[in-house]
Amino acid sequence: MYNEKVMDHFQNPRNVGEMDNPSGVGEVGNMRCGDIMKIYIKVENDIIQDIKFLTFGCGAAIASSSALTEMVKGKTLEEALQITNKDVANELGGLPEPKLHCSNLAADALHKAILDFQTNK
Amino acid sequence: MYNEKVMDHFQNPRNVGEMDNPSGVGEVGNMRCGDIMKIYIKVENDIIQDIKFLTFGCGAAIASSSALTEMVKGKTLEEALQITNKDVANELGGLPEPKLHCSNLAADALHKAILDFQTNK
Amino acid sequence: MKKIYMDYSATTPMREEVLEAMLPYLRERYGNPSSLHLFGRETRKALDEAREKVAAGLGVTPEEIIFTSGGTEANNLAIMGVARGISSGKNHIITSAVEHHAALDTVKFLGERGYKITILPVDEYGIVSPQQVKDAITDQTILVSIMTANNEVGSILPFEEIGRICREKGVYYHTDAVQAIGHIPFNLHEQPVDLLSLSAHKFYGPKGVGALYIRRKTRVKQILFGGGQERKLRPGTENLSAIVGLGRAMELAVAHIPEKIEKLSRLRDRLIQGLLQIEDVRLNGHPEKRLPGNVNVSIFFVEGESLLLDLDLKGIAVSSGSACTSGSLDPSHVLLAMGLDPQIAQGSLRFSLGAENTIEEIDYTLEAVQETVQKLRAMSPFIRNIC
Amino acid sequence: MKKIYMDYSATTPMREEVLEAMLPYLRERYGNPSSLHLFGRETRKALDEAREKVAAGLGVTPEEIIFTSGGTEANNLAIMGVARGISSGKNHIITSAVEHHAALDTVKFLGERGYKITILPVDEYGIVSPQQVKDAITDQTILVSIMTANNEVGSILPFEEIGRICREKGVYYHTDAVQAIGHIPFNLHEQPVDLLSLSAHKFYGPKGVGALYIRRKTRVKQILFGGGQERKLRPGTENLSAIVGLGRAMELAVAHIPEKIEKLSRLRDRLIQGLLQIEDVRLNGHPEKRLPGNVNVSIFFVEGESLLLDLDLKGIAVSSGSACTSGSLDPSHVLLAMGLDPQIAQGSLRFSLGAENTIEEIDYTLEAVQETVQKLRAMSPFIRNIC
Ligand SMILES: Cc1ncc(COP(=O)(O)O)c(C=O)c1O
Numbered sequence A, B: 001m002y003n004e005k006v007m008d009h010f011q012n013p014r015n016v017g018e019m020d021n022p023s024g025v026g027e028v029g030n031m032r033c034g035d036i037m038k039i040y041i042k043v044e045n046d047i048i049q050d051i052k053f054l055t056f057g058c059g060a061a062i063a064s065s066s067a068l069t070e071m072v073k074g075k076t077l078e079e080a081l082q083i084t085n086k087d088v089a090n091e092l093g094g095l096p097e098p099k100l101h102c103s104n105l106a107a108d109a110l111h112k113a114i115l116d117f118q119t120n121k
Numbered sequence C, D: 001m002k003k004i005y006m007d008y009s010a011t012t013p014m015r016e017e018v019l020e021a022m023l024p025y026l027r028e029r030y031g032n033p034s035s036l037h038l039f040g041r042e043t044r045k046a047l048d049e050a051r052e053k054v055a056a057g058l059g060v061t062p063e064e065i066i067f068t069s070g071g072t073e074a075n076n077l078a079i080m081g082v083a084r085g086i087s088s089g090k091n092h093i094i095t096s097a098v099e100h101h102a103a104l105d106t107v108k109f110l111g112e113r114g115y116k117i118t119i120l121p122v123d124e125y126g127i128v129s130p131q132q133v134k135d136a137i138t139d140q141t142i143l144v145s146i147m148t149a150n151n152e153v154g155s156i157l158p159f160e161e162i163g164r165i166c167r168e169k170g171v172y173y174h175t176d177a178v179q180a181i182g183h184i185p186f187n188l189h190e191q192p193v194d195l196l197s198l199s200a201h202k203f204y205g206p207k208g209v210g211a212l213y214i215r216r217k218t219r220v221k222q223i224l225f226g227g228g229q230e231r232k233l234r235p236g237t238e239n240l241s242a243i244v245g246l247g248r249a250m251e252l253a254v255a256h257i258p259e260k261i262e263k264l265s266r267l268r269d270r271l272i273q274g275l276l277q278i279e280d281v282r283l284n285g286h287p288e289k290r291l292p293g294n295v296n297v298s299i300f301f302v303e304g305e306s307l308l309l310d311l312d313l314k315g316i317a318v319s320s321g322s323a324c325t326s327g328s329l330d331p332s333h334v335l336l337a338m339g340l341d342p343q344i345a346q347g348s349l350r351f352s353l354g355a356e357n358t359i360e361e362i363d364y365t366l367e368a369v370q371e372t373v374q375k376l377r378a379m380s381p382f383i384r385n386i387c
C-alpha cells in the first residue's frame, strides 16, 4: 500500500517530539478521519532552525509529518510558506488516493506554526 | 438422473413398433412438453394378447412406454384399466420429479387404446 | 468406453497452467486482499495483476474491470446496475429474444418493476439487425443489451454495428460476451461497447468467477450490498484463487486465436457436413457467422433428451439446449424465437467443440449419431405420420 | 522474519484436506452439474454430497441449503429475498447497529426503497437484548436480521432467545453466522432460526463460496436472475470445486468444537491479559460471551492503522476493524455503536486467533505490541494533552 520512502519515514520518523520554548506551534486536525498533527518550530533570522512534530494518525500522517520536517529545516519562512501538502506527498513519492486528503496535512500545520510565530512575534 | 431400471428400458425398449390391424389404438400427447405416445393393443377374449408402442419423447417417456407394455401384456382389460401412471413410475423404481407429470403418460395412452377398442367393437 | 466431451459451451476443463497459477492462492497465499498486512498485500498484488491481465486481454484499462461470481452476476450487475445508476428518469431497456436467461430474465424483472422493455425478435439465424436496434431506440432508452454470440446456436451478432448505433444515440450498450471471449478476436478498445460480461469457465478457466467490463464514466450502481470491494460495485471477500485463474485463463485465451479458430472450425465443418447427410436434419444458426466450435442441429421426428441420453451411453457428451435449462422441459426459447416449430426445436442437439476434440472423435460421433437417430426414429410415431 | 497470522476473522488458510477434496473438481471432473451427460452427472453428485455435508453440519436437511458466492451474497439473498417474497404488504425490517455491512447496508437499501427499517442500538458490549427485539416488532414486521457473533468485537449475541421471540411473533428470523460456524457449537435443528448465512473461508474453506440456510416453507425469492440452479434461488453455473471445498470444510469445522474452543480461548485469554497490562488499554466486546479466538482492544492515544503497520513490520498480521472496511478511513461503526469515542475507536486492534497460533506467538506478540505502543505514543500529541 505505501511505498518504501513512506515506510522509511514511518519506521524512522525524523524530528519527533516536543520542543521547549518553540517560536511557534501549529496544530491541525481533521475530525472526520481523526488525524492530528502538531508542528513546533524554532525560528532565528527568519530561518527555521529546528522543527519537531507530534502526530496521531495513520502511517501516511506520520510519514508526511516526518518528511515535512526534513524538507523545511534550514529554509526561510518565505520558502517554508510555499510548501504545500502536495509537495510533501510528492517528496514521499506519492500516497494512496484515500490518504491524500485526510492524512497529508503537515504543510497546513507548518503554516499555522509560522502564523503563530508571526502573530506572537 | 435416471435409475438403472429406467435406463434399461430406455436402452432396450420392449415392444417397440407399429401393429397391423390393432384392436385399439390410443395416443396421448402433452403439448407443453411435447411428448407423444401411441399404444397399439391386440385384444382377444378381453385379454391383451399383444401390445406395441411408438413414443416421441425423453428417456422417461420411452421407458414408461416400454415398462407399461410389459406390465400389461396378458392382463385382462379390466386389470389393465386399473393401472395408473403412478404404477408405471413405481414399476420403474421412480422417476425424477420434473418427469412425473409430463413424460409418464403411458397408462393414459393405454386407457385410450382400450376405449378405442371398446368403442369400435 | 470412449469419453468424448462435446459440451464446451456448457463449461470447459481448466488448463493445467491455470490450476498452477491458482494453487498458491489455495495454499499459502490466503490473506484477505482487503487486509493491510503482509498476507493481505501479497494477495492484493495478485488481485491487481489478474485485473491487469483481464484488461489487457480485452484491450482496456484495469480500472474498468469488476470481478463477479460469474457471467450471470456480470449480466445482472450490468443491467440492473445501469438501471439503478440512471438519474434522468429515463426507463427504457432493449434486449433480444435470444439472450441467455441471465440477461433476458433480468430485463424482464425490470419490466415488472416498471421499466419499459423491448425484446427484439430475431431472424431465422437468431440474429438481431442493427436497424432493428436503431428503430427500437427512443428518447427514453437507457440501455441496449444484446449478446455477442449466442450460446445455443452459435450465431455471432453484429455487436460492433449495434454498439455504434448506441453510441450515436447516446445509449449505453452492454454485450454478453460469455461465449465469445477467447473464441473470436476481440479488442474492446476499438469497439463501441460500454459494458461486457465474461465468465472464466467458458474459456478454460475456473468456475464461479467472471468479470464485467465497465467503460470509464459509465454510471453503474452496485446491486449487492456489503464491504467496499471492487470499487464498491461488488462487495464480498474476493474469490482470489479463481480471480487469479481468470487472469491466467484470459492470457491464454487471447493468444493464437486465429490458429484456434482455424483448427476448431475445420472440426466443426466436418461434423456439420456429416450430420447433414443424415436425412431430415437441419442446421440451426448462421451458416457462416458462427462460433468456431458450435454445431446445432434439429433432428426431425426425435426428441432431444433421448438423443442426448443415447449418445451419452456411447460416451459422447452433448447438450440439448443450454446446460442450465436442459433440466427443464421447455423447448429452447432461442430456437422458438428463430421460428422453429416447438416439436422440431425439441429434437435439437448442440455439439460444442473445444481444445481436445480430434477428427477421430468427430467421425466416431457421426457414426454414433447415425445409429442413435435410427434407433429412436424407429420408435417415433411422427416419422410415419409425416413422411 | 517471523510471520504470525492473527487475522483469522478476516479469512483463514484452507486446510489441506479441503484442497484435496477440491482438486478433482479443478481437474478432470469439470462437467457442468446441470448437464445431463456423464460429465455433468458426476459433478451433480458431488454437488448433492456437498449439500448433504453442509446440511449435516447444521443439523438440517439438504433441500434447505442454497449455495452462494459467499457470506455477503447470502446476507443479501436472505434480506432482499424475504422482502421480495412477502405478499402480505407488510414492510418492516429490524436489524442491529453492529451487523456486518453485508446485512446492514442491505437493510438500509430496502429503507431507501420504501421499507420501514429499525436499526436497534446495542449495549456497551455490542449486544442486542431479546427484549429490545420484542419491543421493536410490530404487526408490520416481516424480518429480524441479527447476527450470531460479531466479526469485530467477537461478542456472541443471544440469537436463540431472539429467534424464539420471532417465532412467537410469527416473524422470520435471519442470523448472519459467518463468524460463528465452526467456532461455537450450533444445531439449527433445535434453534428457532429461519435463515442463516455462512461463508466457507471463515472456517478453513475456500473463498468465494457460502451458503444460505432457508428453513422449509420460508418464502424467499431470487435476487439475481438467470438459469434455474439452486432451486431457482441462485442462478449461475455452480462454483463446483469451491462448493465441494465448503462441504469438506464444514465436516471438519463441526468436529471437535469443544476442544478447539478450549485451546483457542486459552490463547485468547493469555493475549487479553497481557494486553491489559499495557497502560490505557481497554478490552472491547463482552468479557465472557465472546468468540474463542477474538481479542479486540482500544489502545488510547494512538491510531489503529499505524499500530497495525508497525506490527506488520514485526511480522504480525492483525486488523484495525474488519478487513473490508480497513481500507476506509472511518472508525468502526461497531465500536461507535457501542458508545466508544471516535478517537478511541480509531485506536483499536483486532487480533483474531486460529488453528495455527501458539503460546510462543502470543508472547512474542505481546512484546511487540508493547514496543509499538511505546514508540507511537512517543509521537502522539494526545498523551501529553490528556494525562
Ligand atoms: C451467453 C451466456 N451468458 C451467461 C452465461 C452465464 O454464465 P455463468 O453460468 O458463468 O454465470 C452463460 C453460460 O451459462 C452463457 O452462455
Ligand SMILES: Cc1ncc(COP(=O)(O)O)c(C=O)c1O
Pocket: C235, C236, C237, C238, D069, D070, D071, D072, D073, D075, D100, D102, D147, D149, D150, D151, D176, D178, D179, D199, D201, D208, D210, D324
Ligand atoms: C459477520 C460477517 N458477515 C458477512 C461477511 C461477508 O462474508 P464474505 O466476505 O465471505 O462475503 C463477513 C466477512 O467478511 C462477516 O464477518
